[in-house]
Amino acid sequence: xxxxxxxxxxxxxxxxNQVCFALAVASRSVLSxxxxxxxxxxxxxxxxxxxLALWEQSPRSVKDLGRALQLEPATLSPLLKRLEAAGLVRRxxxxxxxxxxxxxLTPAGRQLRDRAEAIPATIISELGMSIExxxxxxxxxxxxxxxxxxx
Numbered sequence: 001x002x003x004x005x006x007x008x009x010x011x012x013x014x015x016x017n018q019v020c021f022a023l024a025v026a027s028r029s030v031l032s033x034x035x036x037x038x039x040x041x042x043x044x045x046x047x048x049x050x051x052l053a054l055w056e057q058s059p060r061s062v063k064d065l066g067r068a069l070q071l072e073p074a075t076l077s078p079l080l081k082r083l084e085a086a087g088l089v090r091r092x093x094x095x096x097x098x099x100x101x102x103x104x105l106t107p108a109g110r111q112l113r114d115r116a117e118a119i120p121a122t123i124i125s126e127l128g129m130s131i132e133x134x135x136x137x138x139x140x141x142x143x144x145x146x147x148x149x150x151x
Contacts, residue, residue, distance in 0.1 A: 019144075023144075033127070034048070034119075034123065037119055037123065038119070040115075041112060041116060046075075046079055047079055047082065049069055050076070050079050050080065050089075051112065051116070053065055053069055054089065054103060054109065055110075055113050055116075058103070058104055058105040059102040059103060059105075060103050061100050061101065061102055062077075062080070062101045062103060063100070065080075065103055080103060087106055088106055088108055089105055089106060089109055090103070090104045090106055091103055092104065
């Protein structure tokens with residue numbers, strides 16, 4: 001006896017079969033782990049991402065920072081203003097091109113990096129996953145991002 005098509009095929013509209021649902025729940029769940037870890041540093045998760053990009057390279061133009069973080073200027077600008085108010089970054093017109101706004105770490109912003117170095121290990125520990133599993137997941141997510149960006 002051959003099973004009916006319904007019995008063979010999973011429900012394509014079942015919530016648990018949706019990639020978007022899994023990504024949304026995973027994102028919220030992981031970001032909730034960051035909140036208490038970032039709070040003592042005075043950072044939100046989006047601000048932490050900005051600081052990560054600036055710890056890699058500072059100064060950086062707003063345009064370059066937006067490209068690296070895949071954020072629109074309207075989203076990035078308030079983040080930068082709050083980081084500047086906290087004394088972690090400086091926003092200055094480029095000496096080469098006045099139209100360009102450069103973002104530079106302040107000494108306090110550079111020093112915060114030392115405290116932030118414990119964050120990845122803390123999150124890995126909270127997740128209870130191996131570095132290899134997380135590396136594989138990150139690679140898969142980068143492929144998903146690339147595919148969705150091209151679509």
